[in-house]
Amino acid sequence: MGRFADLIRQHVSRYDHLGTETASNGAVRTGYVKHIPGGAWLHATFPPLNEEKIGRMVQLIRRRLPQELREFYLDANGFNYMLDTFVVTGLPEGNVRAPNAPPMPYHIETLDKQERPRDAKADMVFFGAYDYDLSRIYMRENDSRVFYCTYDSAEPIGEWPSFYDCLSSEFARIDRLRDKNGERFDLEGSPLPFGRK
Template identity: 25%
Template sequence: MDYIEKLNRVIDAQRKNGYVKTPKGEKIGHVPKLAPLAYNIQLSQKLDFSLINSLEKRLQREIPPAYKRFLMEYSNGLHFYFSLNLYGNRDGLLDRSGNEVIVWDLQDLNRFERPKNSSKDVIFIGTYSYDASKLYIDCATNKVHYCGRYDATSLKEWDSFETMMSEEIDRIYALFDEDGYLTVNSSEKTPYKIE
């Protein structure tokens, strides 16, 4: 099963806990014990060619093909169980009303939050909520790496974006009960324990 099928199955299972469609996305898996407006999964509307092009111009680089496909064919970023956050294009989407889906911007992650020892050949695509540790794609190999917040040294590696997503969906989903609440210590939400 590919990662899109896995993600869709998780989303379908969480719809029973509530969901909200907004003009620019969807929130799935309401968890009101965490906060009145908390949802475990947030998806934003897909990007079209003009929004991808404007994002690449701002980044001054091309987005790796597998990640570009995700942004254009599935969602402009992803928030998955207050654990994994994938970034997209926030241009024109900022809304603090509480009703819209949050999109964090790839440019911020790659310009302002980029570890100093990172290679210019990598593009950062996401973070983990627990400690702001990061995910990046090595554009030369298309491998995905996990690293700390301030240090780009690879702590875990996946052969591709698709493999990382498939494994992380399974791993993170297993940490929560059917109602969408965490059943383990929050530190387990990252793929590698940083000492």
């Protein structure tokens, strides 16, 4: 298990007491909550990609992955964090989502190609988003930094020095919005980074 898998596990395991479930494709859902109508899982994490699948991802988006992002995908094929508050896309096994099908990550191709901001530069790789307003994160092919921007413009609002720093700080920040049972108790805190409301 690599450092990204360790970091993800460290944070999602706070909700192990609410239940865990491993799907047939190896996806793990953690933290079943009943305060959401119909019930819901707080987190979903997806098993790592191998080099062949990473190569397929690169072919789909037609961009090279920054080294740290490639390292991440060797640890995890994306995740859905805290009821999709924060999502890192991956490479799903197929395009069909059925109620009884195993969970799959959101597709990086959707974020990086189909919903790409018009002012995005060719070397920008869009791979993460916030459910609240669909703002997103991206990296540049030869840059270790992670940038945060709105849905419709790649102009950065803020940045982290690395992807590991981004995940570490965002997990901790989002965790502070909810109690041990996954219920939101900080109603003033924003689900978005850099003080955005």
